[in-house]
Amino acid sequence: MPRRIAAGNWKMNGLIADLAEADAIAVGAGHGGVEVVLCPPATLVAAMAGRFESVAVGGQDCHATAAGAHTGDISARMLADAGARFVILGHSERRRDHRETSADVAAKVSAAWAAGLCAIVCLGETEAERDAGRTLEVVAAQLAQSLPPGADAAHVVVAYEPVWAIGTGRVASPAEIGAVHAHLRALLPDPEIALLYGGSVAPGNAADIFAVPEVNGALVGGASLKAQGFLEIIAALAAARP
Numbered sequence: 701m702p703r704r705i706a707a708g709n710w711k712m713n714g715l716i717a718d719l720a721e722a723d724a725i726a727v728g729a730g731h732g733g734v735e736v737v738l739c740p741p742a743t744l745v746a747a748m749a750g751r752f753e754s755v756a757v758g759g760q761d762c763h764a765t766a767a768g769a770h771t772g773d774i775s776a777r778m779l780a781d782a783g784a785r786f787v788i789l790g791h792s793e794r795r796r797d798h799r800e801t802s803a804d805v806a807a808k809v810s811a812a813w814a815a816g817l818c819a820i821v822c823l824g825e826t827e828a829e830r831d832a833g834r835t836l837e838v839v840a841a842q843l844a845q846s847l848p849p850g851a852d853a854a855h856v857v858v859a860y861e862p863v864w865a866i867g868t869g870r871v872a873s874p875a876e877i878g879a880v881h882a883h884l885r886a887l888l889p890d891p892e893i894a895l896l897y898g899g900s901v902a903p904g905n906a907a908d909i910f911a912v913p914e915v916n917g918a919l920v921g922g923a924s925l926k927a928q929g930f931l932e933i934i935a936a937l938a939a940a941r942p
């Protein structure tokens with residue numbers, strides 16, 4: 701059985717005062733066989749990782765090398781040193797804003813593994829690619845090129861995030877999610893790798909998403925910033941069939 705994971709991506713949101721929100725998430729997490737992960741901005745990783753046991757902490761990106769002259773970057777080793785256990789890699793906002801290619805992502809995944817981190821590898825089609833009927837081809841290529849050889853369920857989680865559904869309130873339909881997840885599942889190097897859906901996941905749609913076969917959890921942006929909403933999503937995952 702793949703692990704079941706509810707991961708919150710705080711993106712460029714969160715100040716020290718918001719650690720209270722993370723505390724509230726931690727109090728309600730840790731039940732129902734669901735792993736809860738919070739990925740705050742780098743400034744909060746160490747503070748969060750030292751605060752609770754029920755929630756694991758992750759970074760949102762790392763450099764492909766362990767140290768060196770890369771002003772403004774952070775290495776996987778630094779994230780691990782700060783207490784992180786996960787790192788999100790290849791998020792569409794990184795691919796778009798920083799022109800990251802899948803080859804770049806694969807190099808970062810290797811760096812994450814070297815530091816002992818589990819990589820949450822993101823992929824997904826743009827609206828233009830979907831309209832052109834290229835969704836399955838695009839996600840298959842991203843998967844093949846973003847995972848280094850040797851990927852397994854302990855070291856990789858894959859998040860399918862259609863770009864047009866991120867932060868837009870336009871969630872993909874269960875049929876759309878199901879088609880992509882079934883396709884990805886068949887292509888995974890280890891069939892036990894957890895497959896998350898991301899893109900406008902909210903308390904009101906979480907149960908329907910978690911009922912889709914081959915969905916093992918969610919990567920949640922906006923709705924993970926407030927404890928009440930994120931805890932409702934976590935509860936929906938715990939209540940879904942394993």
Ligand code: PGA
Nearest residue numbers: 866867899900920921922
């Ligand atoms: P969203 O973001 O839930 O705000 O759509 C998801 C993500 O980008 O990981």
